[in-house]
Amino acid sequence: MDFWPEFLASSSGREFVAGGFGGIAGIISGYPLDTLRIRLQNSKNGSAFTILRQMVSREGPASLYRGMGAPLASVTFQNAMVFQTYAVLSRAFDSSVSAKDPPSYKGVALGGTGTGAIQSLLISPVELTKVRLQLQNAGQMTETAKGPLMLAKNIWRKEGLRGIYRGLGVTVMRDGPSHGLYFWTYEYMREQLHPGCRKSGEESLNTMLIAGGLAGVTSWISCYPFDVVKTRLQAQTPSSIKYKGIIDCFKKSVNEEGYGVLWRGLGTTVARAFLVNGAIFxxxxxxxxxxxNNGNIQMQETL
Structure with a gap:
């Protein structure tokens, strides 16, 4: 099937539905590991297994899903925006490619970078709320709230617009380049695993899972230090300001805990990234x- 022309010509909202399903699958499959990542990034000691065991024993298994409401509530629109924006920008940055052919790798990389920067405006407040909820019962937050909406209202009331968008700068620095690498890796790997599939759109499920997983792993490794800084900046409240900004957070974190702090929790994140992004794509x-195709999937048998 002529997948890309059909994709670009569609205006019926099908991309929003598909993007929503992808995002929901990713969040549900990887949220416990994401909670563990946040706890590791904002702590000074303890292995992933130790923190996981303590969470389950002290707070119950449900603690692994604390704060999921915020990203889940926005996931349909967020993922629809990401995939639709990427589809438009990947062609806008290299208009020399025919509409009947898939975007060039140059267009994919530049389009992905632009998409990541734009989506940061939406995702930054959501991640701020999620981070604070995930740290709430770890004894690392002085204020508690029963859910994402209540917490968001509290932040808005006490900190205003600046508080809601705390960490936006480092979120853009994290998501722009990493999204460019993310989409480029996915497109490149799916073509390597299943030659010709970028044009036919008929790759196997295994190809989707592996290419999506590798895209997630690559993008996270490339931006992980920025994510550690983002977590620490967003965990701050007006009564507990420790870092004055991105550079100050980098310096103080490294001086106090060594360069290893910039990669703390990477193992958990990589495992989650492969699982989540394979599910998303x-x-x-x-x-x-x-x-x-009105209910008829045209995919080859799994490898």
Whole structure:
């Protein structure tokens, strides 16, 4: 099927539905590991296994999903925006490619970078709320709230717009380049694993899972130090300001805990990234094909 022309010509909202399914699949499959990542990044000691065991024993298994409401509530729009913006920008940055052909790798990288920067405006407040909820019962937050909406209202009331967007600068620095690498890796790997699939759109499920997983791992490794700084900046409240900004957070974190602090929790994050992004791309691609083909998926058998 002519996947890309059909994708770009569609205006019926099918991309939003498919993007929503992809995002939901990613959040549900990887949220416990994301909670563990946040705890590791904002702590000075303890292995992933130790923190996980303490969380489950002291706070119960449900603590692994604390704060999931915030990203889950916005995930449909967020992922729809990401995939739709990427589709438009990947062609806008290299208009020499025919609409009948998939975007060039140059267009993919530049389009992904632009997409990451734009989506930071939406995701920054959501991640701020999520981070504070995930740290709430770890004894690392002085203020508690029963849910994401209540916490967001409290932040708005006490800290205003600046408080809601705390960490926006480092979020843009994290998401811009990493999204460029993310989409480039996915497109490159799916073509390597299943030659010709970028044009036919008929790759196997295994190709989607592996290419999506590798895209997630690559992008996270490239931006992980920025994510550590983002977590620490967003965990701050007006009554507990320790870092004056991005550079100050880098310097103080390294001086106090060594360069290893910039990679703390990477192992957990990489495992989560492979699982989550394999699920996101698979759910997105399959949903889109179902919607475009009225329920008939045209994929080859799994490898």
């Amino acid at each position: 698979s759910a997105y691609e399959i949903s889109l094909r179902l919607l475009f």
